[in-house]
Amino acid sequence: DTAVSQTPKYLVTQMGNDKSIKCEQNLGHDTMYWYKQDSKKFLKIMFSYNNKELIINETVPNRFSPKSPDKAHLNLHINSLELGDSAVYFCASSSWTGDDTQYFGPGTRLTVL
Amino acid sequence: AQSVTQLGSHVSVSEGALVLLRCNYSSSVPPYLFWYVQYPNQGLQLLLKYTSAATLVKGINGFEAEFKKSETSFHLTKPSAHMSDAAEYFCAVSFSGSARQLTFGSGTQLTVLP
Numbered sequence: 310d311t312a313v314s315q316t317p318k319y320l321v322t323q324m325g326n327d328k329s330i331k332c333e334q335n336l337g338h339d340t341m342y343w344y345k346q347d348s349k350k351f352l353k354i355m356f357s358y359n360n361k362e363l364i365i366n367e368t369v370p371n372r373f374s375p376k377s378p379d380k381a382h383l384n385l386h387i388n389s390l391e392l393g394d395s396a397v398y399f400c401a402s403s404s405w406t407g408d409d410t411q412y413f414g415p416g417t418r419l420t421v422l
Numbered sequence: 423a424q425s426v427t428q429l430g431s432h433v434s435v436s437e438g439a440l441v442l443l444r445c446n447y448s449s450s451v452p453p454y455l456f457w458y459v460q461y462p463n464q465g466l467q468l469l470l471k472y473t474s475a476a477t478l479v480k481g482i483n484g485f486e487a488e489f490k491k492s493e494t495s496f497h498l499t500k501p502s503a504h505m506s507d508a509a510e511y512f513c514a515v516s517f518s519g520s521a522r523q524l525t526f527g528s529g530t531q532l533t534v535l536p
Contacts, residue, residue, distance in 0.1 A: 349528075350460075350510055350529045350531075351529070352466075352512065352526040352529075354524070357523065399466065408473040409473075409516040410456065410468060410471055413458075413465040413466040415465040416463075416464070418463075
């Protein structure tokens with residue numbers, strides 16, 4: 310009965326590879342997010358989707374491409390991985406008509422070698 | 423621009439002592455305010471939130487926070503720290519018209535000493 314789930318939990322890969330992270334929520338929310346948490350624990354919003362439409366697109370390299378096949382899923386594809394992409398990536402969801410409370414997934418720790 | 427500041431990147435308290443984690447925000451409109459906790463190698467868990475109802479908000483695990491508009495603050499407190507409270511704590515704020523975007527503070531690492 311996990312509310313927001315992410316796969317995989319750990320991802321170790323070589324520079325230059327392409328990888329994807331998947332996120333699913335079963336809370337009935339219509340808005341989903343991707344955050345990046347760096348080694349200093351700082352959390353930065355990357356993308357936000359509402360009803361499969363891109364709402365927030367922060368200054369993120371275009372190697373990162375989010376895709377939302379439906380309201381319950383938001384995936385993140387990363388091309389040509391670089392060392393600086395190593396971080397923990399969190400997915401979150403919320404209700405657009407709610408009080409802005411976001412519910413977070415367990416995170417995906419990406420390590421680029 | 424709206425922002426949130428957490429004073430003290432590291433706070434240490436003894437078990438049983440008062441926990442006080444500070445959060446200040448800047449905004450020209452009434453905000454929604456949140457405290458999240460992150461245990462090692464886990465995601466963020468909502469502790470409590472202020473959404474323009476009561477200014478004193480009670481959350482999980484004995485934590486509470488008070489919204490003080492005059493001080494633009496939303497400090498987190500717990501009367502008696504427990505070893506299990508050791509974690510990273512994040513204050514976050516959202517503003518009307520912000521496309522439901524949360525802006526996070528830089529986090530405070532709480533250490534509880536035996």
